[in-house]
Amino acid sequence: MKKGYFGQWGGMFVPEILHETFMQLIEAYEAARADSTFWQEYLEVMANYSARPTPLTYAHNLTKHFGGAQIYIKREDLNQTGAHKANNVMGQGLLVKRMGKKRVIAETGAGQHGVATATMAARFGFECVVYMGEEDVIRQRPNVFWMEKLGAKVVPVRDGARTLKDAINEAFRDWVTLMDSTHYVLGTVCGPHPFPEMVAWFQSIIGQEARRQIIDQHGKMPARVYACVGGGSNAIGVFQGFLDEDVELVGVEAGGKGLDTGQHASRMKGDRAAPGVTQGYKTMFLQNKDGQMIDTHSIAAGLDYVGISPILADLGEKGRVRFEAATDTEVLDALTLTMRTEGVIPALESSHAFVQAFKEAPNMSPDEAIIINMSGRGDKDIFTIAKAYDDPSWKEFIISQADGFRK
Amino acid sequence: MKKGYFGQWGGMFVPEILHETFMQLIEAYEAARADSTFWQEYLEVMANYSARPTPLTYAHNLTKHFGGAQIYIKREDLNQTGAHKANNVMGQGLLVKRMGKKRVIAETGAGQHGVATATMAARFGFECVVYMGEEDVIRQRPNVFWMEKLGAKVVPVRDGARTLKDAINEAFRDWVTLMDSTHYVLGTVCGPHPFPEMVAWFQSIIGQEARRQIIDQHGKMPARVYACVGGGSNAIGVFQGFLDEDVELVGVEAGGKGLDTGQHASRMKGDRAAPGVTQGYKTMFLQNKDGQMIDTHSIAAGLDYVGISPILADLGEKGRVRFEAATDTEVLDALTLTMRTEGVIPALESSHAFVQAFKEAPNMSPDEAIIINMSGRGDKDIFTIAKAYDDPSWKEFIISQADGFRK
Amino acid sequence: MVNVGVNKIATQAGNIRLMNNLEADLRDRLNKKPILLMTHLVLGYPSLDTNYEVIRQMAENGVDCIEMQIPFSEPMADGPIIVAANQKSLSKGITVEDSFQFAERVIKEFPQVNFLFMTYYNIVFRYGEERFIKRSTDIGIKGFIVPDLPPEEGETYIRISKEHGMAPIQFFTPTSSDERMREVAAIGGGFIYCVARRGVTGTKLELDTDLVQYLQRCRAATELPLAVGFGISSREDIQMLTGKVEMAVIGTATIRLVDEKGADKVASFMKKLQ
Amino acid sequence: MVNVGVNKIATQAGNIRLMNNLEADLRDRLNKKPILLMTHLVLGYPSLDTNYEVIRQMAENGVDCIEMQIPFSEPMADGPIIVAANQKSLSKGITVEDSFQFAERVIKEFPQVNFLFMTYYNIVFRYGEERFIKRSTDIGIKGFIVPDLPPEEGETYIRISKEHGMAPIQFFTPTSSDERMREVAAIGGGFIYCVARRGVTGTKLELDTDLVQYLQRCRAATELPLAVGFGISSREDIQMLTGKVEMAVIGTATIRLVDEKGADKVASFMKKLQ
Numbered sequence A, B: 001m002k003k004g005y006f007g008q009w010g011g012m013f014v015p016e017i018l019h020e021t022f023m024q025l026i027e028a029y030e031a032a033r034a035d036s037t038f039w040q041e042y043l044e045v046m047a048n049y050s051a052r053p054t055p056l057t058y059a060h061n062l063t064k065h066f067g068g069a070q071i072y073i074k075r076e077d078l079n080q081t082g083a084h085k086a087n088n089v090m091g092q093g094l095l096v097k098r099m100g101k102k103r104v105i106a107e108t109g110a111g112q113h114g115v116a117t118a119t120m121a122a123r124f125g126f127e128c129v130v131y132m133g134e135e136d137v138i139r140q141r142p143n144v145f146w147m148e149k150l151g152a153k154v155v156p157v158r159d160g161a162r163t164l165k166d167a168i169n170e171a172f173r174d175w176v177t178l179m180d181s182t183h184y185v186l187g188t189v190c191g192p193h194p195f196p197e198m199v200a201w202f203q204s205i206i207g208q209e210a211r212r213q214i215i216d217q218h219g220k221m222p223a224r225v226y227a228c229v230g231g232g233s234n235a236i237g238v239f240q241g242f243l244d245e246d247v248e249l250v251g252v253e254a255g256g257k258g259l260d261t262g263q264h265a266s267r268m269k270g271d272r273a274a275p276g277v278t279q280g281y282k283t284m285f286l287q288n289k290d291g292q293m294i295d296t297h298s299i300a301a302g303l304d305y306v307g308i309s310p311i312l313a314d315l316g317e318k319g320r321v322r323f324e325a326a327t328d329t330e331v332l333d334a335l336t337l338t339m340r341t342e343g344v345i346p347a348l349e350s351s352h353a354f355v356q357a358f359k360e361a362p363n364m365s366p367d368e369a370i371i372i373n374m375s376g377r378g379d380k381d382i383f384t385i386a387k388a389y390d391d392p393s394w395k396e397f398i399i400s401q402a403d404g405f406r407k
Numbered sequence C, D: 001m002v003n004v005g006v007n008k009i010a011t012q013a014g015n016i017r018l019m020n021n022l023e024a025d026l027r028d029r030l031n032k033k034p035i036l037l038m039t040h041l042v043l044g045y046p047s048l049d050t051n052y053e054v055i056r057q058m059a060e061n062g063v064d065c066i067e068m069q070i071p072f073s074e075p076m077a078d079g080p081i082i083v084a085a086n087q088k089s090l091s092k093g094i095t096v097e098d099s100f101q102f103a104e105r106v107i108k109e110f111p112q113v114n115f116l117f118m119t120y121y122n123i124v125f126r127y128g129e130e131r132f133i134k135r136s137t138d139i140g141i142k143g144f145i146v147p148d149l150p151p152e153e154g155e156t157y158i159r160i161s162k163e164h165g166m167a168p169i170q171f172f173t174p175t176s177s178d179e180r181m182r183e184v185a186a187i188g189g190g191f192i193y194c195v196a197r198r199g200v201t202g203t204k205l206e207l208d209t210d211l212v213q214y215l216q217r218c219r220a221a222t223e224l225p226l227a228v229g230f231g232i233s234s235r236e237d238i239q240m241l242t243g244k245v246e247m248a249v250i251g252t253a254t255i256r257l258v259d260e261k262g263a264d265k266v267a268s269f270m271k272k273l274q
């Protein structure tokens, strides 16, 4: 198969001006991959800076509640900056150090990847610019605040839908200008080769740990593994621990207001996506018949994206990964239940995985185990969640804070 | 020495109606302490649910920046719920299970201990009521929101200064009513015996880990260990790893607007505190000459308390712990520097420890190491920090959110 | 030990027990009426002048003991009404010195009443235990009620109190074991304050079988007079207690009365009770 | 391979190279003037009517090539002005079908101009590569500029384009090594689009020594005509390029002109340039 391809998906569709940059990146990445000390260093950084391995928490209350499969939760929320995004950025950071570059850029939607990159840049001493759709800058102000405090420059992108895909375009525009000094820290397993392969490699740390942990704790392989799928990095991360086993892998996409409403971000589940090529790679994109990308919707900003990892498109096409979708409403219900029964607060993104697991666990045998990948923590989502719950005291609080500022 | 006393400090000053409750608690606590399987279970819970051991991160940038001692940061921010508070609540939770009680109550100031307790209660299946001064309910709305979502009932306390100490009083009032079913999960190393000793025991996990980690990483004992001191639980937690060694222990109190302004919360540093007895124990309290407790101030809600652990009062009196104070302004500066250089966001409380470490590190030898206990993460403090930095976009954001609600 | 004002009394078991001033006085009174009355107020709330007026009406209407609460900023064992009274008093600036001076005056003017100080331990501690007890003795205070000072922590306080003939009132509670009651009783003096129920001050309780049983346990554990309060507000409440305990305590009721109807109504309220 | 419209040409090295229609046409024109002119516009922006008017004025004023950009929602390689034009065009509802029909009309009406389609690969991909190329050929399009389709990914596209005598325009960039330039040139047809500098479209550049050296490298790497643009807006700019490259590209300048002064001004602008 052609390098950078997964079945018919993937590739490296980059402007000629980035050709050399990609050659260098591929070279550095392949050298790192061939050098076992690199992975060792990566593991050490993740242990020393980001509390890895993250636990695999046995959810005894949820297990009891559903009375079916044994439920385990992989705790990516306990990473530095509160999500699996840390794995990817720290890995790329190490690579940037090797390449001798001094400046990193990133796109961000929800802001999680931006915060993670800003963190990494502060830690490694890189200059950092984060591109973020203007809509997202407005919606995700807390993350913008932290990025700035971490020393990053956040550039609001005013093109297109002013969301994630536009931020990616703008990051590429920066890169084609300053490629000599700059590495573009792509935030998920998408984009041109080597990004999907490379990000998947860094995220494989999740699956490697989870595999060891489930055998330790459950004594055998899980029956199923659930992960939410935005770009797909947390999903591929955890799935890689189980690809060669008889384990069913379930990716849960953003069903938004319902697959039949048009307001969702499901590429694999449902029939609104089609093969396409943009942002540097070939995958299933949510697009119209002319090939124009369309607006997506999800309560979870991190799942609100038109494309999906080419690796997942391939695994989906081959039937190795089953795709499902969770609606915004289902997500809030699963979140509520998880908070009350286990005391953990999954991110809205992660809650998608919980939805599907909850649908299936009751029909499974207590002898079987399932793993839900909790890709991040939900406290970052307080503005969205409080709004979604229509919490009156929160409204009052925000109004009084605002009045304080108006004085 | 009398049980529950540390030098002249401590004791068990509880109303007669709680006498039996305390006898039972002491019995359960002592039995647990004598039973090595209990600690084993505790370690397992902390590993499986809360990512322990937390890393000891080598802060190479800060080290370079100050050019003195090697700086290490103990990462309690990576705990479940983002602070060392988890250690205490999970430990007490296990004890509650042993005692067969079904309901827990807690006081909370900043809300961190409340969130941690709500989390623990959800996980252990306990009913949970959190008492919180009305002032704090208003100021710390995000934490209130999460406590409620985690299934806890948050009761605003309208007595006194309507802050932490009043919440403690109210929690005791609940306890003297429902002591048969209820355990009071005190949030710090204060209060009547056995709380100081018991909470210190649970928090000793920090010091035990840090001791092993610094030897692993630095090859020998650190020269100094810094921790912020509210009630004192994170400080005692980490100090316990080094009490018997030739390691200088430095507790940093809230200097607020300056020790000479009266707007601070320094009990050991400065001369405004005096020995006293209330809230069940004897220690140095900030009080007037009649013995009435006075208002305290700190930018960090978690340090804004009139008393200090009797264990620390004793260690301070004996000269084993040196006390210092950091002002609000110094705290923001240290926070800024830490974010930019290391990519970690200490809580405002924890930032107090950083202030003092930064003052001293430059004058130490590169051969020496210091540990700063980062008791929690700062993203919980966004409302306070953004206000303190007077961030204009944050104001705009809050105002627009509020306008959204007003519509 | 200087046994100032302590009388000897023969116990039912035939032992000799020391009886202090206050207990002796209460026993005297019990020869004249079947049940005594103790009332409570918070010094400085709503004002010392009102306190004075309330005390006058109480004194003139047969109240046997008055607990005067020196306000404290952390009234941990009190219910909402008394908590609020403590705070309001403090916010008006009342000091411990004010409390002493006021106490001295009313003790002088109303010698027919036994005055006790009720407060939290920090007030005593900060003033200096010995100094506090000494001055209280000097002005004629008969005893102390300090709810956050259990006997184990109060050894010095109890010793010095007794040395001065002061009653360091101890508590029985529904959660106290028989053994604990005996232990506490052995240390106490004056009378035993029987906490009627779990919880803080201020809520009305039924005299149900639980409570009756509890009072029987209290009675069995000590020969000291027993005082109990549980939201008493009528003559019937008090009559029910007669024969079961030696003293009925009116706690929050008077504060509420003064709050709602003014100090004038205290006299008639006291009359109605007896 | 169906060598539709491909001529043979002798290279300097004496080899035989295939020359397609477009290149042949450009070489013809270069016999008559020292440097050619290519302009750019975004279809549907501000409207197809304006596009028509602009094209007419260009065609009547000696423009040799026009790249008509079929708008795309993710114009990753474009600068802000063209990005905005893409969006506005799309938001007015222009479709790929509209673009084809419009192209067909102007190609017919202005046969003196070589028309190229510029777009992103997804437009081609979704339409169907073969179908897209076939229809373009049928209506008389001479070549394609697809900035996000590097030769490695464009094998089929290049093959089919060439089969139809279409020029799959390739890029040289300042970051391209000499080797890479030769590689790309070997695949390309029509002319080589020399990206003048790092960055996206739309910023004015000086013809400094770096740029001159770069153009020398470009020239050394291929015998295909070279086209270059770098914010050209005057006759002087173009004169400076003469002798260095075969074609000057006016990119953002006309869009800005039409935005600011209207389509009427295009004719005089084009005249001034030459």
Ligand SMILES: Cc1ncc(COP(=O)(O)O)c(C=O)c1O
Pocket: A083, A084, A085, A109, A110, A111, A112, A113, A187, A188, A189, A228, A229, A230, A231, A232, A233, A234, A235, A301, A302, A303, A347, A349, A350, A375, A376, A377
């Ligand atoms: C917590 C969390 N989970 C999941 C995602 C989705 O990304 P991916 O599918 O690459 O894991 C995001 C993206 O921001 C995220 O923040």
Ligand SMILES: Cc1ncc(COP(=O)(O)O)c(C=O)c1O
Pocket: B083, B084, B085, B110, B111, B112, B113, B187, B188, B189, B228, B229, B230, B231, B232, B233, B234, B235, B301, B302, B303, B347, B349, B350, B375, B376, B377
């Ligand atoms: C992060 C953090 N650090 C420190 C403290 C102070 O408590 P202690 O002194 O008991 O560690 C708090 C209390 O809320 C806290 O939240």
